[in-house]
Structure formats: C-alpha cells, structure tokens
Amino acid sequence: MNGNNYCVILAGGIGTKLWPASTQHKPKQFIDFLGKGETLLQSTYNRIAKFVKVENILVSTNEQYSDLVRQQLTQLADDNLLLEPMRRNTLPSATWATVKIAHRCQDARILLVPSDQMIYDEELFEANVTRAFDYVSRTGRLLSLGIMPTYAATNYGYIQMNGKQEDDIFQVKSFTEKPEIDFARMFVEDRGFLWNTGLFVWTAKGFLRYAHENESGFPMFDVTANMIETSAELEAVVKDAYAMCPNISIEQVCLEKRENTDVMLCHFRWTDLGTWQAMYDTMPKDSDSNVVMSGNALLYDCKECLVKTPENRIVVAEDLQDYLIIEENNVLMICKKDNQKTIRRFVNDIQINIGDEFV
Numbered sequence: 001m002n003g004n005n006y007c008v009i010l011a012g013g014i015g016t017k018l019w020p021a022s023t024q025h026k027p028k029q030f031i032d033f034l035g036k037g038e039t040l041l042q043s044t045y046n047r048i049a050k051f052v053k054v055e056n057i058l059v060s061t062n063e064q065y066s067d068l069v070r071q072q073l074t075q076l077a078d079d080n081l082l083l084e085p086m087r088r089n090t091l092p093s094a095t096w097a098t099v100k101i102a103h104r105c106q107d108a109r110i111l112l113v114p115s116d117q118m119i120y121d122e123e124l125f126e127a128n129v130t131r132a133f134d135y136v137s138r139t140g141r142l143l144s145l146g147i148m149p150t151y152a153a154t155n156y157g158y159i160q161m162n163g164k165q166e167d168d169i170f171q172v173k174s175f176t177e178k179p180e181i182d183f184a185r186m187f188v189e190d191r192g193f194l195w196n197t198g199l200f201v202w203t204a205k206g207f208l209r210y211a212h213e214n215e216s217g218f219p220m221f222d223v224t225a226n227m228i229e230t231s232a233e234l235e236a237v238v239k240d241a242y243a244m245c246p247n248i249s250i251e252q253v254c255l256e257k258r259e260n261t262d263v264m265l266c267h268f269r270w271t272d273l274g275t276w277q278a279m280y281d282t283m284p285k286d287s288d289s290n291v292v293m294s295g296n297a298l299l300y301d302c303k304e305c306l307v308k309t310p311e312n313r314i315v316v317a318e319d320l321q322d323y324l325i326i327e328e329n330n331v332l333m334i335c336k337k338d339n340q341k342t343i344r345r346f347v348n349d350i351q352i353n354i355g356d357e358f359v
Contacts, residue, residue: 005133006108007052008097011041011061011069011115012084016359017275017340019347020331021308023359029115030068033279035293040273041115042072048113051126058082058101059115060093085238088245091253094200095211096238102204103234109133110207112200112250118282120269128266132201135169135264140206142254142261144172146194147270152184155275155340157196157251159263160187168265175255194263197270200250210260214253276324277338280306295327306337331358 015028022028029041036043041059048057054075061069063083069076082100084093094112101108111129119125132143146159155178162173175196176183187193202210254261271282283291288303295309300318307315309327317325326333331350335342347359 001051001053002109002133003053003056004105004107004109005052005111006056006058006101006105007048007111007113008094008101009041009044009048009057009059009113009115010090010093011059012065012087012093013116014087015116015274016347017343018279019343019359020326020333021328023329024064024356026068027065028273030065030072033273033293034118034282039072040117041069044113044115044117045073045076047119047122047125048111050122051130052111055080058097060084060097062087085242087247088242089247090250091248092242092245094250095207098202098204098207100234102208106204108204109137110202110204112202114198114272116273117197117199118271118273120271122268124266124268128264128268129201132264135166135262136201136203136206139165139262140203140209142200142202142206142210143169144255144261144263145197145199145201145266146263147197147266147268148191149184149188149193149195152181152188153195154178154181154184155277156272157255158184158187158193159196159255160193161263161265165262169262170265172255172258172261172263175251175258177251194265195270196251196255197266198251198272200254206260210254214257214259275340276306276326276343277340280304280337297325304337329358 011029013027014024015022018028021031030039032039058080059069059076060082063085066083069081082097098110101110132145136143144159157175157177158179159175160173161170163171165171271278273279280291283293285291290299290302291306293308295307295311295313295315297307297315302317302320304322305320307325309315313327315325322337324333324335324337350358
C-alpha cells in the first residue's frame with residue numbers, strides 16, 4: 001500500500017430520506033440496512049481498508065455521533081476522527097480533513113467517500129481509485145468519479161463530460177443536481193452525462209492550491225493559511241471557523257464552477273443508499289417484485305412494495321402497489337415509495353406538532 005494514499009469517510013449526515021429508520025439520534029450510516037452483519041459505515045471502512053492503510057483512513061462526522069463511530073470502528077485512532085461542531089455540508093468537512101492530512105503528508109493523495117454507498121465490484125473500484133490517485137498526482141487537478149447512468153434517476157446529480165483528457169477521463173462541462181424526470185431521460189439518452197457518485201480524489205497540494213485560487217468559495221481558507229503545528233491547534237481554529245461557514249457542498253464549488261475539475265468514467269457498479277427507492281432497488285425481490293427487509297409480511301395482490309418492521313411484527317396488506325410500510329422507533333409510516341418530498345414533509349410536521357424525539 002502506498003503510504004501517500006489517504007481516505008476521508010464522510011459520516012455526518014442525518015439521512016432524513018430514510019426516516020423513520022434513520023433519525024437524527026442514529027442516522028443511516030450507523031445502521032445495518034442490508035442485513036450483512038455490519039453497518040453502512042463499517043462496510044465502507046472495511047472496503048477502503050483493503051487498499052489504504054488503516055492509519056491513513058479518517059472519518060468526519062458530527063460531534064453528536066462520536067460515541068457511535070468509536071463503538072463501530074474500534075480500530076480507528078482518536079486523531080483520525082474529525083468531529084464537526086455543527087452541520088455545514090461537505091465542503092467545510094472536506095477542507096478540514098485535507099488540511100489535517102496535509103499537516104501529516106504534503107504529498108498526500110486523498111479519496112473522499114460518503115459512508116452510505118453500495119459498491120458491487122470492489123476489485124474494479126480499487127483499480128479505478130488507484131488510477132485516480134495516479135492521475136491527480138501527475139496533474140494536480142481535482143477528479144470526480146462518475147458512473148454511466150442505467151436509468152433516468154431523479155435523485156442523483158449528473159456530470160456532463162467535455163474534452164477528453166485521457167482514456168475515460170474528461171473535463172467537466174456542466175453539473176445538474178437532481179434533475180426533473182424529463183431532463184434525466186434526456187441525459188441518459190445523450191450518453192454524454194455521468195451520475196455523480198459523490199466520490200472525489202485530489203492531492204492535498206492540488207486541493208489547497210484550488211482553495212487559494214477560489215478563496216471566496218472556501219469559507220475555511222483561513223485555516224489553510226495559518227501556520228498550525230499541532231492537531232489540537234488546528235481543531236481549535238476549525239471550531240471557531242465552522243460558525244462562520246455557509247452550508248455548502250463540494251459539488252457547488254468543484255463541479256458547478258468546474259475550474260480545475262475533471263471526471264473519470266468508472267466501471268464498478270454503484271448505488272447511493274440514500275433513499276427507500278435505492279434500498280428497494282438493491283434488495284432481492286419476490287415474484288411480485290416486493291421486498292421484505294425485516295419482519296413478517298403477508299402481501300395479497302401487492303406489487304413493488306417495500307416492508308421493514310421489527311421482527312416480532314406481522315404485516316398484512318392487500319391491493320397496494322409501489323408502497324412503503326416502515327415501522328421503526330415507535331413510528332409506523334405507510335406511503336408511496338417514490339415520493340421523497342412526502343417523507344421530508346412528514347418529518348417537518350412531526351417536529352412541529354409532536355416533538356424531536358421521533359425524528
């Protein structure tokens with residue numbers, strides 16, 4: 001394993017779209033959704049540890065989840081756990097992690113990976129990431145990893161490819177976040193657009209140089225400019241800086257502005273497990289295309305439904321198509337499977353009318 005290769009796992013989200021199973025008290029990354037005997041965070045960590053040294057794997061999460069991370073990743077060194085004092089989306093956490101790694105290794109090559117993804121071909125994944133490490137080392141550019149769309153998904157972002165840099169690597173022409181269905185169909189038919197996986201690779205030097213050149217887009221650039229010698233000093237500065245950070249994603253700066261950013265067409269199979277629809281797509285189905293993730297269910301004339309309840313529950317349903325039946329944390333939710341805006345409304349209404357303990 002190359003000692004200059006690092007990975008940052010982003011594990012600070014709430015996962016509202018997977019409510020009521022995912023809550024602010026225990027979000028999706030800390031749950032074994034797939035019945036594999038490991039949580040999504042553990043699965044991500046174990047996948048990366050096959051080709052990145054464990055001492056070079058960092059986890060970024062909200063300070064509220066520090067105990068959950070330590071319980072699930074007992075091998076993670078304390079100095080490799082970055083605890084965000086407040087939620088400010090992915091750009092501040094990526095900047096902090098890159099600065100921290102740069103203090104350890106100026107020649108670091110960094111893979112940024114969300115904690116809630118399914119990778120089906122791990123050898124291909126490793127091969128694509130290894131090539132990405134090599135590319136960013138040679139060019140100093142930022143690199144997004146993209147996947148050729150297989151259907152018109154409206155819950156993924158789409159990266160338009162521009163001029164070819166080398167085999168399977170292109171300049172970024174445009175980025176569209178979660179398009180309407182008509183645009184998604186057009187992107188798929190065009191074959192010039194890739195799904196945004198949320199996976200990025202860069203060198204510490206390349207990222208910090210980009211941050212310096214685009215200071216207005218990097219609210220934590222003062223952190224990178226300071227001569228900070230210890231982790232404790234760095235974390236003290238970061239905690240002060242976070243309060244002034246806007247809620248901004250990596251995509252908003254690196255893909256929408258497109259400067260110095262390329263995209264690689266990757267060949268591993270990938271799913272973002274951020275919605276119940278994605279969970280449904282991933283799981284094995286019965287003859288009527290129903291999925292029972294947990295619990296016992298008798299489904300009569302039901303098609304394309306997803307059921308997840310405690311093991312001691314029995315669900316009996318008739319004449320439903322494309323529905324969710326989810327019971328978790330003293331909440332029973334029954335609704336159409338593909339309407340994520342509905343779930344957000346449920347969560348907001350419960351917070352207002354009933355209380356935070358259920359969300």
